[in-house]
Amino acid sequence: MRHEVTDDDTAAVMGSGDVPVLATPRLIAWLEAATVRAAAPFTGAGQTTVGTEVRVRHLRATRVGGRVEVSAQPLPSATDRRLTFLVRATDGSGRLVATGEIDRAVVDRRRFLAQAPDPAADR
Secondary structure (H helix, E strand, O other): OEEEOOHHHEHHHHOOOOOOEEOHHHHHHHHHHHHHHHHHHHOOOOEEEEEEEEEEEEOOOOEOOOEEEEEEEEOOOOOOOEEEEEEEEEEOOOOEEEEEEEEEEEEEHHHHHHHOOOHHHHO
16 A cells, blocks of 8 residues: 655644644554455455554655555464564665554454444543
8 A cells, every 4th residue: 555645744733743744643554554455355244353452663854745555464373363474664764664564353343333432422
């Protein structure tokens, strides 16, 4: 998956810093999106995956207009219910921007949503 960094993707706009470079939360969202795509072959009818843990090192700044390519590869330790992905991001020059692992759990979509608290009940 390839992305171009825009003003909306910066730490200054997202509130995670005050500089106009790719924000770590946006980078993690892009990496998670790559894991969602890579997890699709591990799900059956009525199933989806949810993120459970993120371990990412953001190593290099990327300015507005820069391009970032993200990828996710399942690690062999994946089970029927727990998946771990090796994630990485590189810039347009091929330099490493981030690396890490993201875990996802395979869940039954309906059951998962039924167990999620209803915010209207908190009012």
